[in-house]
Amino acid sequence: MMSLKPRNVDFQETWANLKETVAGVVALRAVERAVWNTRFSDVYALCVAHPEPLADRLYDETKNFLEEHVGGLLQRVKGSSVLESSDYNDGLLTRYVTAWHEFSQGVAYLNSLYSYLNLQHVKRQKVSDAEIIYGSAATVSCPEHDTRQLEVGELGLLTWERVLVRPLSGALSSRLVAALSAARDSAPDPAAADALRSAVHSAVHVQAFRVRAPLSLYQQLVLEPFLAAATTYHSRRAARLLAEGDVSHFMKHVLDGLEREVSLAQRFLHSSSLESVRACYERACVAAHLPALHADVERLLREASAGGGAARRDDLRRMYALLRPLGGPALRPLVDAAHQQAVRDGLALLDAEHPRDEAHAHFVQAMLSLHSKYSALYGDVFGGAQAFVGALDKACSAVVNRRRAGEACARAPELVARYCDALLRRRAADADADDKLAAAIVVFKYVDDKDVFQKHYARALARRLIHQLSASMEQEEAMINRLKAACGYEFTNKLHRMFTDVAVSADLNAKFQQYLRDNNLSTNTGFFIQVLQAGAWPLGGAMAPLAPPAQLERPARLFEAFYRASFSGRRLAWLHHLCTGELRTRYTARVYHVSASTPQCALLLLFEEADELSAREARDALQLAGEAWARHVRPLLDAGLLTGDADGTLRLNLAFSCKRTRLRLTCAAAPPGQGGGSGSGSASGGSESTHCDDDRKMYLQAALVRIMKQRKVLRHTELIQEVVSQARGSFAPSVAMIKKCIEALIDKQYLERAPGTLDTYSYLA
Amino acid sequence: MSGEDCESFDRGDADGQKPDKMFTLKKWNAVAMWSWDVECDTCAICRVQVMDACLRCQGESKKDSYGKQDCVVVWGECNHSFHFCCMSLWVKQNNRCPLCQQEWSIQRMGK
Ligand SMILES: [Zn+2]
Numbered sequence: 114m115m116s117l118k119p120r121n122v123d124f125q126e127t128w129a130n131l132k133e134t135v136a137g138v139v140a141l142r143a144v145e146r147a148v149w150n151t152r153f154s155d156v157y158a159l160c161v162a163h164p165e166p167l168a169d170r171l172y173d174e175t176k177n178f179l180e181e182h183v184g185g186l187l188q189r190v191k192g193s194s195v196l197e198s199s200d201y202n203d204g205l206l207t208r209y210v211t212a213w214h215e216f217s218q219g220v221a222y223l224n225s226l227y228s229y230l231n232l233q234h235v236k237r238q239k240v241s242d243a244e245i246i247y248g249s250a251a252t253v254s255c256p257e258h259d260t261r262q263l264e265v266g267e268l269g270l271l272t273w274e275r276v277l278v279r280p281l282s283g284a285l286s287s288r289l290v291a292a293l294s295a296a297r298d299s300a301p302d303p304a305a306a307d308a309l310r311s312a313v314h315s316a317v318h319v320q321a322f323r324v325r326a327p328l329s330l331y332q333q334l335v336l337e338p339f340l341a342a343a344t345t346y347h348s349r350r351a352a353r354l355l356a357e358g359d360v361s362h363f364m365k366h367v368l369d370g371l372e373r374e375v376s377l378a379q380r381f382l383h384s385s386s387l388e389s390v391r392a393c394y395e396r397a398c399v400a401a402h403l404p405a406l407h408a409d410v411e412r413l414l415r416e417a418s419a420g421g422g423a424a425r426r427d428d429l430r431r432m433y434a435l436l437r438p439l440g441g442p443a444l445r446p447l448v449d450a451a452h453q454q455a456v457r458d459g460l461a462l463l464d465a466e467h468p469r470d471e472a473h474a475h476f477v478q479a480m481l482s483l484h485s486k487y488s489a490l491y492g493d494v495f496g497g498a499q500a501f502v503g504a505l506d507k508a509c510s511a512v513v514n515r516r517r518a519g520e521a522c523a524r525a526p527e528l529v530a531r532y533c534d535a536l537l538r539r540r541a542a543d544a545d546a547d548d549k550l551a552a553a554i555v556v557f558k559y560v561d562d563k564d565v566f567q568k569h570y571a572r573a574l575a576r577r578l579i580h581q582l583s584a585s586m587e588q589e590e591a592m593i594n595r596l597k598a599a600c601g602y603e604f605t606n607k608l609h610r611m612f613t614d615v616a617v618s619a620d621l622n623a624k625f626q627q628y629l630r631d632n633n634l635s636t637n638t639g640f641f642i643q644v645l646q647a648g649a650w651p652l653g654g655a656m657a658p659l660a661p662p663a664q665l666e667r668p669a670r671l672f673e674a675f676y677r678a679s680f681s682g683r684r685l686a687w688l689h690h691l692c693t694g695e696l697r698t699r700y701t702a703r704v705y706h707v708s709a710s711t712p713q714c715a716l717l718l719l720f721e722e723a724d725e726l727s728a729r730e731a732r733d734a735l736q737l738a739g740e741a742w743a744r745h746v747r748p749l750l751d752a753g754l755l756t757g758d759a760d761g762t763l764r765l766n767l768a769f770s771c772k773r774t775r776l777r778l779t780c781a782a783a784p785p786g787q788g789g790g791s792g793s794g795s796a797s798g799g800s801e802s803t804h805c806d807d808d809r810k811m812y813l814q815a816a817l818v819r820i821m822k823q824r825k826v827l828r829h830t831e832l833i834q835e836v837v838s839q840a841r842g843s844f845a846p847s848v849a850m851i852k853k854c855i856e857a858l859i860d861k862q863y864l865e866r867a868p869g870t871l872d873t874y875s876y877l878a
Numbered sequence: 879m880s881g882e883d884c885e886s887f888d889r890g891d892a893d894g895q896k897p898d899k900m901f902t903l904k905k906w907n908a909v910a911m912w913s914w915d916v917e918c919d920t921c922a923i924c925r926v927q928v929m930d931a932c933l934r935c936q937g938e939s940k941k942d943s944y945g946k947q948d949c950v951v952v953w954g955e956c957n958h959s960f961h962f963c964c965m966s967l968w969v970k971q972n973n974r975c976p977l978c979q980q981e982w983s984i985q986r987m988g989k
């Protein structure tokens with residue numbers, strides 16, 4: 114039985130017995146349990162021997178033994194092989210693997226036989242891994258040059274490496290590389306594959322205990338020579354593929370090859386090698402042939418977008434798969450070509466034949482089909498990669514904001530606004546209007562001059578709301594909310610205010626009717642009013658002076674009284690050109706319902722008194738200036754209600770007849786910005802853009818105040834950047850304009866230049 | 879207000895020359911515009927139209943979805959008018975009307 118008491122031990126005798134068992138263990142010969150136990154105690158006894166512990170001697174003897182043993186294995190492995198050969202079937206690899214299996218397992222058993230030595234003697238000397246990694250044990254270098262002791266298992270592996278692998282490294286390496294290359298072309302039989310894998314992984318296993326560079330033997334023996342050979346092989350193959358076919362052929366085979374190479378690596382090599390194997394392949398097959406690949410990018414995109422079928426899509430998918438891992442510079446030409454392809458196609462779509470009065474629908478539909486076509490194509494072949502989403506966005510933006518030679522500004526803002534207007538009108542009665550409006554936002558988002566869009570949209574919205582032309586108020590509100598979601602609160606502020614006025618007006622009418630009932634009053638005629646807030650509605654211009662007929666005078670006065678009593682500090686003005694009266698004819702065989710502007714009604718009502726009027730008389734009675742006069746009279750003449758001459762004599766057409774019984778007399782739209790007022794006659798494209806500039810300045814000043822209020826002190830360049838980024842949702846402001854606005858705010862004492870600096874502003878509360 | 883009473887509608891003058899009227903006015907859809915009853919439509923303090931919110935309120939970008947700005951107008955005894963917000967800040971520095979230098983006292987508020 115094993116005694117735990119230290120005692121005198123005869124080293125020679127004990128070691129001689131131990132050595133015999135050790136030799137059996139490393140050769141995997143059967144060792145009886147009893148013998149094993151005795152030897153286990155022997156190791157213990159030597160380590161704790163009295164008076165002198167014999168652990169060091171045991172260690173040295175074991176080391177000598179292992180060297181001798183592995184030396185013997187070396188001879189066995191070598192056999193009669195010619196070391197310089199790389200014939201992997203000459204038996205050397207098989208013998209190596211057999212010896213490795215035996216020795217690696219045997220040495221593991223040996224390690225447990227020496228447990229006590231490992232535990233008590235070696236561990237105490239062993240520098241902890243952490244110390245090595247974090248460098249506190251600065252003197253520790255490579256374990257093989259280290260004087261410190263290793264566990265016996267580790268010692269065995271180190272001996273294997275030094276005594277057996279070193280002398281055979283050339284022979285092993287060349288055979289392994291040759292065997293791996295052969296496995297690339299045809300899979301080896303399972304036994305050979307197992308042997309190859311074992312041989313490769315033995316190089317990892319041998320150094321696995323090392324803290325530093327545990328893969329260095331594997332890299333030197335297997336990986337590096339393999340990669341060198343692979344580079345040569347792949348380069349030659351790539352050149353051959355390119356010579357024998359087109360780019361499609363090349364890409365297909367290169368990708369197939371990549372798949373094979375990756376599976377070869379997964380099958381035989383260490384998992385850490387996958388990336389370098391892949392990179393090596395890509396360098397040889399893709400990076401080396403970029404010009405050839407790039408040369409075909411444009412053609413492939415063109416053919417794929419022209420419905421070139423599944424084949425071109427496959428080609429693009431492969432192109433992306435090949436270029437993506439190489440990163441930016443390799444991918445750039447594909448991204449750029451994708452951008453250019455969409456731009457080319459987009460401009461062609463816009464320029465396609467279309468009915469002139471459908472320009473807005475054509476524009477939006479062309480852009481939507483461009484966007485959806487390329488979203489689908491690029492999503493499909495490039496997997497929705499960000500670079501291509503960006504390229505498509507850039508392309509759409511370029512196409513949407515395209516300016517033809519001679520055009521002062523892009524037509525997009527107006528066309529998109531007109532498209533929305535057409536869908537939001539009642540007569541559109543389009544079942545898909547909601548979906549179409551939601552889709553229009555896609556196009557809208559690409560519009561640069563969103564503030565110009567907003568002006569067109571606001572004008573059309575005003576028309577719809579005032580003349581009650583909207584298909585539905587829910588739809589109107591949903592659209593305003595979509596615009597708000599895209600551009601923010603400020604963008605839709607005025608639209609919301611207009612919308613609110615309409616809701617408030619409904620309430621106001623109810624209250625007015627109640628007021629009439631309460632006071633026993635009557636307007637004597639049907640009456641409905643909309644009260645708009647000045648500033649929110651793009652109506653502008655002076656009010657037309659008009660002497661309304663007495664029939665209209667009464668409800669107007671009643672309402673004014675009611676309004677004065679309900680609010681304070683407010684002034685009310687009548688927008689006669691926007692008011693409509695509904696008249697019923699009584700002099701005709703059939704009754705006609707005529708809806709007309711207030712001036713038109715007033716003019717018709719003049720014929721209660723006379724059958725014939727001179728134009729001058731009528732104009733004076735209505736106080737309509739020349740241009741406004743013509744605008745209102747023309748539709749009455751055109752409809753046939755009046756006969757005669759707008760500048761001569763007017764007569765009521767007593768013989769009027771018409772197929773329809775309801776007539777809506779439009780009056781020609783007033784010049785923009787005047788809303789049909791008396792006409793100050795200065796409306797032109799020039800004043801339109803000045804007006805827009807004023808709004809932009811207003812917007813910038815509000816943004817500057819907002820930023821400075823929050824930041825208090827800011828340098829000039831930072832302030833400019835902030836403002837530009839905030840304005841981006843509406844328009845792209847020029848730096849000159851921003852500077853002007855900063856100056857204006859300094860004048861208004863919102864900001865000052867921070868004392869003692871030239872380029873810093875501070876906020877004045 | 880469907881105008882069913884159109885037959886009873888009468889202009890109320892007693893001319894009687896035309897027993898039959900040519901037209902019946904059934905309904906009037908009126909449109910009016912309101913604005914603050916001010917002498918000058920720009921606030922002299924922030925130089926923004928009084929119908930719009932003052933520069934500070936615009937800067938705050940209130941998130942009220944209906945775009946209602948409770949930035950009303952205030953009139954002094956001198957009858958000069960400003961944004962209420964602007965004037966409230968102004969009087970903290972100087973209790974005189976910025977336009978006429980009279981002592982500031984509120985005549986009425988807009989509603
Ligand atoms: Zn103000």
Ligand SMILES: [Zn+2]
Nearest residue numbers: 932935949963
């Ligand atoms: Zn305010």
Ligand SMILES: [Zn+2]
Nearest residue numbers: 956958975978
């Ligand atoms: Zn004053």
